[in-house]
Amino acid sequence: MSAPVLAAYSYCETVTGRQARNFAYGIRLLPTAKRRAMSAVYAFSRRVDDIGDGTLAPEVKAQRLDETRALLARIRDGEVAEDDTDPVAVALAHAAHRFPIPLGGLDELIDGVVMDLNGQTYETWDDLKVYCRCVAGAIGRVSLGVFGTEPGARGAERAPEYADTLGLALQLTNILRDVREDAADGRTYLPADDLAKFGCSAGFDGPTPPPGSDFAGLVHFEVRRARALFAEGYRLLPMLDRRSGACVAAMAGIYRRLLDRIERDPEGVLRGRVSLPGREKAYVAVRGLSGLDARTVSRAALRGRA
Known part of the structure; x- marks a missing residue:
């Protein structure tokens, strides 16, 4: 595993350890590869949730969610390089290459945050x-x-x-x-x-x-x-x-x-x-x-x- 990928996973694990609360207690029981992959999933999901829960104007939130969905499409299409400047994208792309992760589920997560944004x-x-x-x-x-x-x-x-x-x-x-x-x-x-x-x-x-x-x-x-x-x-x-x-x-x-x-x-x-x-x-x-x-x-x- 290259140094940039290791650094990306380390970043995601730090995010998970600081913010995940209940989630972190579970994934620490996994072997290293799976724990890293779950940290990447969490870090991406956390980003989506933070957009929805933040204090930005609704139209800015909608734009950020669209940008995040576009990033997910790049990950799905194999367009994120190991030296990309976004560690969450690098880690999730590597995890999706190693495991059969149905990335469409993260699109659904964005759909759910859009429901919140629309006041449903x-x-x-x-x-x-x-x-x-x-x-x-x-x-x-x-x-x-x-x-x-x-x-x-x-x-x-x-x-x-x-x-x-x-x-x-x-x-x-x-x-x-x-x-x-x-x-x-x-x-x-x-x-x-x-x-x-x-x-x-x-x-x-x-x-x-x-x-x-x-x-x-x-x-x-x-x-x-x-x-x-x-x-x-x-x-x-x-x-x-x-x-x-x-x-x-x-x-x-x-x-x-x-x-x-x-x-x-x-x-x-x-x-x-x-x-x-x-x-x-x-x-x-x-x-x-x-x-x-x-x-x-x-x-x-x-x-x-x-």
Whole structure:
């Protein structure tokens, strides 16, 4: 591997270590080549997200997203040289050459950020699923290109579907965690049908639920939906090699524990950002590396009880 490519990967790993939080705890379980490739995927995805979440004017954001999409096309067409001045492009191009990464998934991520830019709202869960598949399910499918499936794995043809579903589970957990923060930014992701059902259509602009609402009922309803998605998505684990399975189990395990916290104290998401302490994330990662979580969840998934 050339010095410019190594430097590009090092840059992406630094970005991942500083900004990835939950993601970083999972990918540290991967062998070097896969960890580097996942860091490149993260760094590119982070760039797209930062454009959407930044303070630029909407028309400038749209231009930056178009430029990023054009860069992705150059990567896909093999037009990024190793001495390119953009380390993220260099690393992702190398990773895509080494692994069968479906780069179209990153186009879908850009599509999802464009939805945010356009202020799109969602009437039903089916509507929201389209967004979640763009910003999270697609990343699951992209990641599967790095992980690969075990030769002869039973049902491997459905692996992209399960990776997509696991991404939906993670994204719905994120939406629940960030409900007040998103509301402050003028964004509402939870389906309007669900908000109306539980008297929460007024939105979330403070540390307490809307008057007369059943906010806890809303959260528990969405938690059950997320758990069903996790149960389906975990069917991916038996199809992966040990370290890739450990990585996925660790990342998903962190989000499942986060979901547990939200379920126990629904109004906590209105008072502040709900998160896991670093020691608990590290514990989940160690269990993933040892195979404990992967084996436990794999058995449950095969029985349909994850």
